[in-house]
Amino acid sequence: MKPTRFESTIALIDKKNSEDPNVYRVHGLEYPKELLYSQRMTRKLLQFEPNASKALQIAARAQHICRWKIPRNDYPMDRVGYLKWRETLKKMHADITTTILEQVSYDDEFIDRITALITKKLIKKNEESQTLEDVVCLVFLDYYFEEFAEKHDSDKVVDILQKTWKKMSDKGRKEALKLQFSDKNLKLINEAIAP
Incomplete structure (x- = not known):
């Protein structure tokens, strides 16, 4: 076929x-x-x-x-x-x-x-653009973040997490919080997303 x-x-x-x-x-x-x-x-x-x-x-x-x-x-x-x-x-x-x-x-x-x-x-203005941005962020967090965090100091990691979080929709953020992280990196994520 x-x-x-x-x-x-x-x-x-x-x-x-x-x-x-x-x-x-x-x-x-x-x-x-x-x-x-x-x-x-x-x-x-x-x-x-x-x-x-x-x-x-x-x-x-x-x-x-x-x-x-x-x-x-x-x-x-x-x-x-x-x-x-x-x-x-x-x-x-x-x-x-x-x-x-x-x-x-x-x-x-x-x-x-x-x-x-x-x-x-049109990120934030177009649904598909926002979905793609969410997926880019989720792929980073799921597959590459732990390795990235190993190579950089905590301040840099928190800064990158805050930038990543800002790009995501509420749906994307909810999905991100379901991912598995080491205890150390979960602390950094909580620090980054604290209001």
């Missing part, structure tokens, strides 16, 4: 992300870092929003497509450099995804919708 446009799109995104030279170890197995991240995004999205539209599912899967191609250290290691790097990445993620969507014959309107989601337009 011929794959659907949606299935082809996901397969093409995965093909790109499987080229990531950076690997991430899980349970003794190595995965291309961004391929693993994109699959975690899909899993978390469907747990959080089981009726997510195809556009939202594609945007989640392509969130970090080919991220390794623009390293963080290409930009000054300050706040301005970080923001510039993030903006450049968003544009690249959207451009690569657009090429894939055109390849499988999606129309301009659908492509524009996904571009708006990937480039984080």
